[in-house]
Amino acid sequence: MNTNADQEKLKIAIILARMYGVKETLQPLSFLPNDDIANMIVKWTEEYLNTGEKDIVVFFENKFHLCKK
Secondary structure, rough: OOOOHHHHHHHHHHHHHHHHHHHHHHHOOOOHHHHHHHHHHHHHHHHHHOOOOHHHHHHHHHHHHHHOO
8 A cells, every 4th residue: 555545545444344343243234255345345435435425424324224225
């Protein structure tokens, strides 16, 4: 990770993954293989960075709600 953009992506991905882990602890979720979760977090990270949304919690709750449907 050399660039600031790469570091920002990594930071956002870690935050989203931690938020997902907390959500898993607070409510029962269907099992997802690690590769599926990793792919989802990468996709969400890209989406978050492209939406311009400033509140990562709002973004996460919206994405999580949509993926539960």
